[in-house]
Amino acid sequence: MCCFTPDRVDLSMNCCNVVHMTVSSTPTSLGAGQVLRGVPVVPGVRYAPVIRPGRPPAIEELDSGEQIGEEQRDSEASRFTAAASAVADRLRGRAALATGAASEVLAATAMLAQDRAWLGAAEKRIKEGTPAVRATAEAVAQFVDLFTKMGGLMAERVTDLRDIRDRVIAELSGLPEPGVPVPDHPAILCAEDLAPADTAGLDPALVVGLATTLGGPTSHTAIIARQLGIPCVVAVHGLDELAAGTHVLIDGTSGTIAVTPDPAEAAAAVEAAEAANAAMAGWTGPGATADGHPVAILANVQDGSAARAARETPAEGIGLFRTELCFLNRDTEPTVEEQAAIYGEVLDAFAGHKVVIRTLDAGSDKPLKFVGHPDEANPALGVRGIRIEAIQPDILERQLDAIALAAEQTGNAPWVMAPMIATPEEAKRFAARARRRGLVPGVMIEVPAAALLAERILDHVEFLSIGTNDLAQYTMAADRMSAELATLTDPWQPGVLALVAQTARAGASRGKPVGVCGEAAADPLLACVLAGLGITSLSAAAAAVTGVGAKLASVTLQQCRDAAAAVLTTASAADARAAALDVL
Numbered sequence: 001m002c003c004f005t006p007d008r009v010d011l012s013m014n015c016c017n018v019v020h021m022t023v024s025s026t027p028t029s030l031g032a033g034q035v036l037r038g039v040p041v042v043p044g045v046r047y048a049p050v051i052r053p054g055r056p057p058a059i060e061e062l063d064s065g066e067q068i069g070e071e072q073r074d075s076e077a078s079r080f081t082a083a084a085s086a087v088a089d090r091l092r093g094r095a096a097l098a099t100g101a102a103s104e105v106l107a108a109t110a111m112l113a114q115d116r117a118w119l120g121a122a123e124k125r126i127k128e129g130t131p132a133v134r135a136t137a138e139a140v141a142q143f144v145d146l147f148t149k150m151g152g153l154m155a156e157r158v159t160d161l162r163d164i165r166d167r168v169i170a171e172l173s174g175l176p177e178p179g180v181p182v183p184d185h186p187a188i189l190c191a192e193d194l195a196p197a198d199t200a201g202l203d204p205a206l207v208v209g210l211a212t213t214l215g216g217p218t219s220h221t222a223i224i225a226r227q228l229g230i231p232c233v234v235a236v237h238g239l240d241e242l243a244a245g246t247h248v249l250i251d252g253t254s255g256t257i258a259v260t261p262d263p264a265e266a267a268a269a270v271e272a273a274e275a276a277n278a279a280m281a282g283w284t285g286p287g288a289t290a291d292g293h294p295v296a297i298l299a300n301v302q303d304g305s306a307a308r309a310a311r312e313t314p315a316e317g318i319g320l321f322r323t324e325l326c327f328l329n330r331d332t333e334p335t336v337e338e339q340a341a342i343y344g345e346v347l348d349a350f351a352g353h354k355v356v357i358r359t360l361d362a363g364s365d366k367p368l369k370f371v372g373h374p375d376e377a378n379p380a381l382g383v384r385g386i387r388i389e390a391i392q393p394d395i396l397e398r399q400l401d402a403i404a405l406a407a408e409q410t411g412n413a414p415w416v417m418a419p420m421i422a423t424p425e426e427a428k429r430f431a432a433r434a435r436r437r438g439l440v441p442g443v444m445i446e447v448p449a450a451a452l453l454a455e456r457i458l459d460h461v462e463f464l465s466i467g468t469n470d471l472a473q474y475t476m477a478a479d480r481m482s483a484e485l486a487t488l489t490d491p492w493q494p495g496v497l498a499l500v501a502q503t504a505r506a507g508a509s510r511g512k513p514v515g516v517c518g519e520a521a522a523d524p525l526l527a528c529v530l531a532g533l534g535i536t537s538l539s540a541a542a543a544a545v546t547g548v549g550a551k552l553a554s555v556t557l558q559q560c561r562d563a564a565a566a567v568l569t570t571a572s573a574a575d576a577r578a579a580a581l582d583v584l
């Protein structure tokens with residue numbers, strides 16, 4: 001085996017062997033020793049050759065430009081339907097083999113492959129004489145246009161749609177399915193962008209690193225990479241020029257990709273990271289600084305199976321159960337009993353421990369069919385999260401009934417929190433609904449207005465949980481899905497951290513807990529800064545729990561406070577990171 005894997009460093013083999021299946025047609029213009037920079041997403045250091053996704057079918061080569069005769073149109077339409085079904089079936093098959101968010105994402109993409117709107121648009125064209133390949137491309141282009149104009153919500157759907165287009169066209173043309181190859185050696189996957197469906201299917205033993213030119217740190221692809229524990233850097237400048245076969249050293253902590261590094265130095269870097277990992281693996285919780293200041297380390301989950309996996313880590317409880325992810329592929333609202341059974345699985349996995357259930361954060365990039373979202377020009381600023389109570393108040397009522405029923409059935413009473421709260425009035429209404437059912441109410445702080453009025457919000461609820469992904473998006477007025485704006489949506493932005501500080505101070509003055517459950521809590525260095533700002537719990541993907549807990553255990557509360565004070569005086573995310581590194 002060539003190259004370095006998490007548990008193996010093998011320099012005795014010829015590391016110049018190229019992974020067989022993909023050769024980029026773009027020659028690398030990058031020289032040895034060059035370092036590409038991006039936004040770090042999942043920590044870890046790996047050295048391996050680059051692989052690239054297979055090239056999508058070249059539509060212009062497959063389409064003669066002719067129309068088809070009337071006698072052929074029915075059979076061409078059937079051929080198209082069969083190809084779309086075959087693609088959906090394969091995605092469903094992969095969904096069945098995956099778990100957690102990966103399975104949800106694959107199932108959602110399979111559903112999109114069978115979505116009547118775009119299938120109908122393609123069929124209409126075929127009935128008018130357009131061959132299936134061109135009809136597929138045109139129908140998808142029509143929806144890509146539409147989604148792009150609609151803005152934020154659709155960024156990931158556009159990637160998914162193009163992915164489905166390429167798969168269907170390959171199927172129609174008898175070509176191998178495009179997308180991510182399965183390497184036969186550990187490799188680092190570099191791509192312009194990856195559909196969540198591709199990321200979800202990755203084998204972390206073979207794809208040991210991930211880098212993309214596009215994609216923000218809180219895109220679903222990044223979230224899945226974190227769940228899989230694959231070191232990942234996104235929004236990497238110059239990555240497109242890196243050819244398959246080039247050996248690189250990826251560092252998911254610093255966000256760098258070193259091109260053709262000295263093999264011995266690369267080996268040393270991997271070994272040092274492994275040693276740090278091994279020291280970290282000895283950490284068993286509970287969360288506290290080296291001098292004993294407690295900060296609960298919790299896990300983010302999206303269903304029972306993820307909660308059971310999180311139970312295998314030192315996580316002390318669940319800090320964020322994203323309930324909307326359970327229902328992404330549902331056409332109809334689940335009954336109270338169905339919901340209670342799903343929530344009960346998570347409560348059972350953490351029996352006797354804290355579990356924070358978030359009510360549906362439907363809308364924006366996570367629309368739910370049964371909510372009936374209005375058509376909006378700007379869904380990220382539209383009816384999402386708690387705001388769906390205005391159009392569907394009973395959905396929230398029934399969800400709270402289901403959570404109360406799950407609490408009764410499992411004997412584990414969760415805390416509940418509402419997403420996207422913007423005013424104390426919304427918090428008050430939500431708290432009353434939760435308390436009527438004997439549930440402990442809290443809210444998420446994701447909107448700058450809520451951070452600014454955190455004290456007044458705490459007059460109504462028992463706890464706050466800061467969603468740094470959206471707080472960064474709304475504070476910086478930068479779409480969290482945008483690669484171009486990834487530097488702005490970086491949770492290290494001093495403006496975002498100032499609002500975190502303000503929220504933490506509100507908690508201290510009211511004597512109520514304030515946690516962080518956004519991706520910021522998954523960054524060990526930033527986690528220490530958050531603790532220094534006065535955050536009382538950190539909730540992150542299960543794969544990040546040990547890293548965060550171990551780092552926190554290696555520093556004192558005073559160091560955390562010094563780092564927090566230092567980052568608040570900086571003027572950029574990069575300076576904030578550097579200031580924290582200096583102290584910690």
Ligand code: PEP
Nearest residue numbers: 467468469470517518519
């Ligand atoms: C957040 O916004 O930080 C958060 C935790 O919620 P989500 O990522 O699900 O929007």
Ligand code: MG
Nearest residue numbers: 446467469470
């Ligand atoms: Mg959010």
